[in-house]
Amino acid sequence: MRASRLGVYASLILLSLLFAFPVAWLIWTSLKLPVQASAIPPVWVFEPQWSNYVDAWSDRGFSSAFFNTVVIGTGTVIVSIAFGLPMGYSLARSPIRGKQFIGVSVLFLRMLPEMIFLIPLYGIYRSIGLFDTWTGMILAFQIITLPFAVWLLRGFVEGVPVDIEDVARVDGCTDFQVLTRITMPLILPGIVAAAMFTFVSVWGGLLFPLALGYTRAETISVAIANFRGYSNFQWPVMAAGAVIATIPQILFFGFIQRHLIAGLTVGSVKG
Amino acid sequence: MAEIIFENVGKSYGSTEVIKDLNLRIDDQEFMVFVGPSGCGKSTALRMVAGLETLTKGSLLIGGSIVNDLEPRERDVAIVMQSYALYPHKTVRQNIEFALRIRGTKKAEMDRLVEEAAGILELTPYLDRKPRALSGGQRQRVALGRAIVRRPRAFLFDEPLSNLDAELRVGMRGEIVKLRKNFSTTTIYVTHDQTEAMTMGDRIAVFAPLTLTAGSNLMQCDTPMKLYREPANVFVAQFIGSPKMNILEMAVDTEGSRFVASGQTIAVPEEWRARVADRRKVLVGVRPEHLHIEPKSAPFQDGLAGEVEMVEVLGDEAIVHLNGPGQQITVRTLRGEPVPSAGQIIRLQPAAGSIHVFDAETRQRLPS
């Protein structure tokens, strides 16, 4: 069995190299001089040009796009959680047939091409002046973030034993107080996970700001997209910009992983 | 004044009826036990008092006012659940004071009441711990503390001891009885364990699932002794007392002086003569502990006889299973009585005054 084990590890190492090398190359390129970046054969030893990152940051509209995305992302999270948590809670606790519906509708909405929302929304937004506004983007993103948040949070609420909420009601809580003082603290990791998922959707979403934004609501994805017209002399700056754009996403994914696991074990605290 | 009254109460989930025609009155300061097998509706009835279930029919009154539409928080009751349902993210202190905090009680007052409750329940050293750091018994006491701290009009217990192991259970039972001395609050206590019911309740309400009965689920509501001595129907007769009461299908002879089955006879006791006079078939009940095994030398008279199938010896007592007239009979020997062995034929005589007679169709005790 020795040989096959070796084969497995060899394959894994090979695959890892294949999956890892493009990103390694990206970081590598981001630290080169333009003439080094586009040199064939590649330049292996060089002095890292950290100034590329400064250049990328001060590239036309990049920093404001970054800032926009933070604002829009935060706003989207706030709206999705504020509206989605009570809905998820209702769905988890109420005995009505609405239960299956949310799962099915989340899947159905995910199937539809974004354009089928974005083109009509473009028309609507231009008429009511929401085009290229932060508010407009935050509301538009709800199309993909709200149903998912409701579905995810509903799952977490179901992990909280109903007995605890019943006792809280007898102790004197209104439904609102049960939600805020009892359920919410117990599903906090789940709320954080939902928030992160939402934020990442905004961060990496291209079509929405492309369709419904222009300058004031330009997000980081659009800023990166603007790189596609750059020449190879600007590869280092492009790579640096791409790295800047990606770091927050990777951080958030790390967060999600940790909190998702924590959130799934909430229901196991009996007593 | 906190008497609780069920008036023609009914409860259905969709087309499934769970509670039917429930009429019951729990007096102020009474400790009432709801007992019955699973699915009989006792927990549902309790939750109705708490406001956690709605009524499909009828009225529920607490302290004289109809509470059907009141939210749980508006009823001034406290509930202790089988799963304890402590708030996992709060300390013991915060768990107990929560109800007071919601009502806006001042901090000093809250602390005083919490410390008082903790003292009574011996929880003072644990006040700053979280539930996951407590044992099962401690958690249950926190649940009790939560209930007593605000002096509600009524305590509602939903099988609070079922999750504890046997030893702990006996101890906790004592705790609850002790609490009774401090707080003479109206209490409804739900359990499926008849020992708990018999030892703790002022009165016991025996419930049966609607699949077993045509009318209301409430089979009988009486003091423990009356339930034991005068069960109103076969269900109650067999639910109370372990091993179960023997129920024999017997016919009444033409003179009305003997019960007959498969050639065996039991003399009809004086107090029952009038009641069985016009009857053909009846159900005769006699508890295992009330059947004496006749010594072989006794002259033949009325009595039951059969071959011993199995004997379970439990120290000083034994439970004898034998094949009686048409069915199995169980006998419990008393201390000192000789224990028969399997295969033996033995004769039994019911003790004086230990016969119960029920109508063969309605299964109700024959009225006097």
Added chain:
Amino acid sequence: MQPATFALPSRRSFFGSRAFYGYLFTVPGLLVAGALILYPLLFGLYVSLNDWNWASGQSAQMTFVGLRNYIDLVHDELFWNALLNTFYFTGAALVVEMMLGTACALLLNSVAAGSAFFRTILIFPLMISDIVAAIMWKMLLDPSLGFVNYLLSLVGIGSINWLSDSHLVIPAIVLIDAWWQTGVITLIILAGLQSLPEEPREIARVDGANAWQIFVHVTLPAITPFLWTAAIFRAIDLLRVFAIVWGTTGGGPARASQVAQHYIYAQGIGGYLHIGYSTSLAVTFAAFICITVVILLGLSRKGPAE
């Protein structure tokens, strides 16, 4: 000595009842969903029945034309070209990613030590957004200066025009997407493998089957539901592809890589501003996706019962 005073409310009020909170919790969310999901969809459906051209100015008139847009799109060669490209891309990517993802899952499942480390690396590309992946690969696949062609040249393969050869462009994008999203398949299949009981495989081994036979006759049938789940999830996302293509080739060369959402975008808000017509394209494309999903679901149910 009573603690806080307790007063029974004198009359029944709606505020504070369970029904009240039921509405409070759900109505705002439903309003948002209605306004942002349902309304645009219905409005779009209506718009697709109109001729509404914004090219002449924002306040263009909407003229009702019934099904004319839909009739026009039947004759629209460019639309069908885009649709064909999309299905070609989806099919090819699905095959590649399913095979690669399953292989990765099997490899990860068969090692204990270091599996978490390898898994993180294989999953890693998922954490990058589509447009970043597109920009990155556009640089990597540059015919003369790209790193990929340099690597190939080391083994004697000449320069390949990945993104400018109309025959190679879609395979190239399949490659990019495979790098980017195979992790999704890997995760799903891995979860499936880890949920399987050990016994059937052990029994087969005792019976004398070799690794390949075990895989085909024991493992494969057991993970079939997961394979279908992964395939359908992936197919839904592949059909809706946009950034991966638009970011690298912009639809070229000569629309050889123009996919459906890109064409719809270009007809609508991305260029021509034929709002009415592009909406009808979007509706039609959505219908195609739904039909595809229904077919896939049907096939997944009808699998052989082993």
